[in-house]
Amino acid sequence: MxxxxxxxxxxxxxxxxxxxxxxxxxxxxxxxxxxxxxxxxxxxxxxxxxxxxxxxxxxxxxxxxxxxxxxxxxxxxxxxxxxxxxxxxxxxxxxxxxxxxxxxxxxxxxxxxxxxxxxxxxxxxxxxxxxxxxxxxxxxxxxxxxxxLNQKNIRGRIADSLLYLSELYKSDSFNMLLSRKELGELSAISEENAVRLLTELRKEGIINVTGKNITIVDKKLLRKISEIG
Amino acid sequence: MxxxxxxxxxxxxxxxxxxxxxxxxxxxxxxxxxxxxxxxxxxxxxxxxxxxxxxxxxxxxxxxxxxxxxxxxxxxxxxxxxxxxxxxxxxxxxxxxxxxxxxxxxxxxxxxxxxxxxxxxxxxxxxxxxxxxxxxxxxxxxxxxxxxLNQKNIRGRIADSLLYLSELYKSDSFNMLLSRKELGELSAISEENAVRLLTELRKEGIINVTGKNITIVDKKLLRKISEIG
DNA sequence: AATAAAAGTTGTTTTAAAACAATGTTGTAA
DNA sequence: TTACAACATTGTTTTAAAACAACTTTTATT
Known part of the structure; x- marks a missing residue:
């Protein structure tokens, strides 16, 4: 400072x-x-x-x-x-x-x-x-x-956070600048589950993950997940 | 209307x-x-x-x-x-x-x-x-x-709600005007658990419950519960 | 380059709270 | 005054997510 x-x-x-x-x-x-x-x-x-x-x-x-x-x-x-x-x-x-x-x-x-x-x-x-x-x-x-935070399950919450970040950075591909722990805090999820969910979404072909760089591949599906979890 | x-x-x-x-x-x-x-x-x-x-x-x-x-x-x-x-x-x-x-x-x-x-x-x-x-x-x-809502357990949350209502009505004895379901919604708790918790707190001698009338008997303890759950 | 520290990952266990189910009670409208 | 709905209660089961644990990878620091 x-x-x-x-x-x-x-x-x-x-x-x-x-x-x-x-x-x-x-x-x-x-x-x-x-x-x-x-x-x-x-x-x-x-x-x-x-x-x-x-x-x-x-x-x-x-x-x-x-x-x-x-x-x-x-x-x-x-x-x-x-x-x-x-x-x-x-x-x-x-x-x-x-x-x-x-x-x-x-x-x-x-x-x-x-x-x-x-x-x-x-x-x-x-x-x-x-x-x-x-x-x-x-x-x-x-x-x-x-x-x-109170009514969606963790899958819906992480989807929400990813969509939020994508909108914030005005791109489907962005460096989220946040650690897994911090991403968790944005969604009220434990660090471990944040990791697991990112892996899960990646394996499902919905996002790409390279370190802190996220690319949303299937936005439509991600939106659906945000709605129904 | x-x-x-x-x-x-x-x-x-x-x-x-x-x-x-x-x-x-x-x-x-x-x-x-x-x-x-x-x-x-x-x-x-x-x-x-x-x-x-x-x-x-x-x-x-x-x-x-x-x-x-x-x-x-x-x-x-x-x-x-x-x-x-x-x-x-x-x-x-x-x-x-x-x-x-x-x-x-x-x-x-x-x-x-x-x-x-x-x-x-x-x-x-x-x-x-x-x-x-x-x-x-x-x-x-x-x-x-x-x-x-996100960091306290349901016991802490209901304690919070009761303290809140007591402060709102400026008395340790009040008619909460809310059904069990509504009390639950104030604390993001299911109706069933709202009932159970009221019973629990009553049995512990912390509150008195008669229908919708609540009396806080041991405010100090209730505050403690609100803090630590 | 070596080493420590921080960050990330994955599998397993535990647990808190919801959901389900059944039944009792109270209030209210016919 | 009956009857039906809304509300309340209690016990049991299920489940979602945290906590725990062990390990790997990456990033800083000397």
């Missing part, structure tokens, strides 16, 4: 919501002092229980958002890719993060002090509504996850 | 957020035309998949918010009591409800057209922030639920 202060939004290639809101407001860019941070794989970007001090935006790389459960068992809710908010679910109301985020590859984030954010959306209604929209979307996906 | 139109907020004893926002704005109360609806036990207040057309506020009674899952199996996320929003989780972004709500006793709700709501919070920043705050709180409780 290393960080740089004194960044200037004008030099940033990413024209994020915050930038746009600020530009619209006509305010000086000096009011926000964005901090850029670089993380290696497996480093915490934010930790469940710690206080929410900044709005965090993922600029580069990818990260997993997970809840830290009992006896070190985690459940990964989803993978975050650029460019989207990391701090979102805990942004309103809660003083502390109710989840953790870890980089799953080298990643870069940009963070803006929460007071500055508040000032910003106090004067910009659309900005707040945009935050809400993203927020609402997250919630919807979480509700779907609850059903998946 | 029966409803009344042409209600006047000035006659309403409940001075809700919407009322207050409107009053502050100085607008005429005639711009909102609240509809009051009465529901019997087990009637749908809103149905998963149907479109979000109104903001719904629970005025009287209580209701369960649940996700309709696979083969008619539901998971109840929480119980709603007055006075709070029902439509909240689906209020932003999503055009359709991603969950259902049913009355668990005779209940009364008040609903306001969503366009009116939008007009209202367009001119009232604090009102929107208040909505967000309530929203954030819901999300936090749902994240906790995910861990409970």
């Amino acid at each position: 290393k960080f740089t202060k004194n960044n200037n939004c004008n030099d940033c290639t990413l024209k994020c919501d915050i930038y746009n809101a600020l530009k619209e407001s006509g305010e000086d860019f000096s009011i926000i002092k964005p901090i850029h941070v670089y993380y290696d794989r497996n480093e915490y970007i934010c930790k469940q229980g710690s206080s929410v001090t900044h709005a965090i935006y993922l600029v580069e790389g990818s990260a997993k958002l997970f809840i830290e459960g009992l006896n070190n068992r985690n459940i990964t809710l989803y993978i975050i890719t650029p460019d989207s908010y990391i701090g979102l679910l805990s942004f309103f109301e809660t003083p502390d993060y109710s989840y953790s985020v870890k980089a799953i590859e080298s990643s870069r984030i940009c963070m803006v002090d929460i007071d500055t954010m508040k000032k910003l959306y106090a004067g910009n209604h659309d900005f707040l509504l945009k935050l809400n929209k993203a927020f609402g979307k997250s919630v919807k996906s979480i509700l779907g996850k609850i059903i998946t | 029966k409803f009344t139109k042409n209600n006047n907020c000035n006659d309403c004893t409940l001075k809700c957020d919407i009322y207050n926002a409107l009053k502050e704005s100085g607008e005429d109360f005639s711009i909102i035309k609240p509809i009051h609806v009465y529901y019997d036990r087990n009637e749908y207040i809103c149905k998963q998949g149907s479109s979000v057309t109104h903001a719904i506020y629970l005025v009287e009674g209580s209701a369960k918010l649940f996700i309709e899952g696979l083969n008619n199996r539901n998971i109840t996320l929480y119980i709603i009591t007055p006075d709070s929003y029902i439509g909240l989780l689906s209020f932003f972004e999503t055009p359709d409800y991603s969950y259902s709500v049913k009355a668990i006793e005779s209940s009364r709700i008040c609903m306001v057209d969503i366009d009116t709501m939008k007009k209202l919070y367009a001119g009232n920043h604090d009102f929107l922030l208040k909505l967000n705050k309530a929203f954030g709180k819901s999300v936090k409780s749902i994240l906790g639920k995910i861990i409970t």
Whole structure:
């Protein structure tokens, strides 16, 4: 982890919501002092229980958002890719993060002090509504996850996770960046069963597996499995 | 289900957020035309998949918010009591409800057209922030639920549900209003096991059970069970 | 290159909870 | 006041998935 202060939004290639809101407001860019941070794989970007001090935006790389459960068992809710908010679910109301985020590859984030954010959306209604929209979307996906985790068998769950990753990376062939254990955590499956299921699906000709590289061969069938298990 | 139109907020004893926002704005109360609806036990207040057309506020009674899952199996996320929003989780972004709500006793709700709501919070920043705050709180409780459902055993889960209900009704002795099946759905447990666990806890002297009336006798122990199962 | 550590794999055993089944109880509508 | 449905209870069986164990492969580290 290393960080740089004194960044200037004008030099940033990413024209994020915050930038746009600020530009619209006509305010000086000096009011926000964005901090850029670089993380290696497996480093915490934010930790469940710690206080929410900044709005965090993922600029580069990818990260997993997970809840830290009992006896070190985690459940990964989803993978975050650029460019989207990391701090979102805990942004309103809660003083502390109710989840953790870890980089799953080298990643870069940009963070803006929460007071500055508040000032910003106090004067910009659309900005707040945009935050809400993203927020609402997250919630919807979480509700779907609850059903998946509680009502599908492990075969259906792993199929779900693979389809999810394929959609996330917008390709039938992708490097999932996750270890077998982490893939398990995305589907609430033990590591051993995650391995077994990947092997099973491979032998059935539904996917190809080479290390962490997955290719979905028969998407139709995988979708069926996701439905009926 | 029966409803009344042409209600006047000035006659309403409940001075809700919407009322207050409107009053502050100085607008005429005639711009909102609240509809009051009465529901019997087990009637749908809103149905998963149907479109979000109104903001719904629970005025009287209580209701369960649940996700309709696979083969008619539901998971109840929480119980709603007055006075709070029902439509909240689906209020932003999503055009359709991603969950259902049913009355668990005779209940009364008040609903306001969503366009009116939008007009209202367009001119009232604090009102929107208040909505967000309530929203954030819901999300936090749902994240906790995910861990409970996936990582605790059924004994821990039922303990959780009983503690939750006791907190909700602000008493160690309460009528849970839920059938054994519904209590099961609140904890993702089969009806049979819900019965067995209640009997078990009763025999251990931790709770008293008379029909739907529950009394928590040993709260400390129940908390312990909720933790360790 | 050698060695340790982490990650992945496969077979076997255990177990928690659902499903099934049968029966009892209560509430409610004719 | 009977009768039928919904709800509740208890015992038994089945099963899906975790846990355990042993081993292999890959990846870092000295």
